[in-house]
Amino acid sequence: MGTLKIEHSGTSFTIRAEEDDEYLQQLLSYYKKVSDDIEKNSGLKNPLQTAILSGIMLCDEVFKERKRNSKTSSNANEADNEAERLTLEMIQKIDKALEQ
Numbered sequence: 001m002g003t004l005k006i007e008h009s010g011t012s013f014t015i016r017a018e019e020d021d022e023y024l025q026q027l028l029s030y031y032k033k034v035s036d037d038i039e040k041n042s043g044l045k046n047p048l049q050t051a052i053l054s055g056i057m058l059c060d061e062v063f064k065e066r067k068r069n070s071k072t073s074s075n076a077n078e079a080d081n082e083a084e085r086l087t088l089e090m091i092q093k094i095d096k097a098l099e100q
Contacts, residue, residue, distance in 0.1 A: 031054065038050055
């Protein structure tokens with residue numbers, strides 16, 4: 001279990017989570033990077049707006065990654081099915097050849 005002190009956008013608080021301290025710090029660092037990039041590129045100065053937009057951008061990343069993983073899993077299943085079909089065909093041909 002880890003703890004993380006968050007100091008961002010004029011607020012400060014501490015959270016506890018199941019993850020270790022190093023992982024929580026990595027999450028916070030990434031979030032701050034996203035927030036800083038949004039502030040620079042959008043010109044937003046309101047911390048709440050920046051935080052909301054940061055959350056949306058991070059959700060977008062998660063959704064896109066899930067979609068990519070879903071496609072990868074689907075492609076792997078198709079390849080497995082094709083491999084199984086080809087294997088069964090070969091077994092049938094071998095059986096036929098042995099019968100002759």
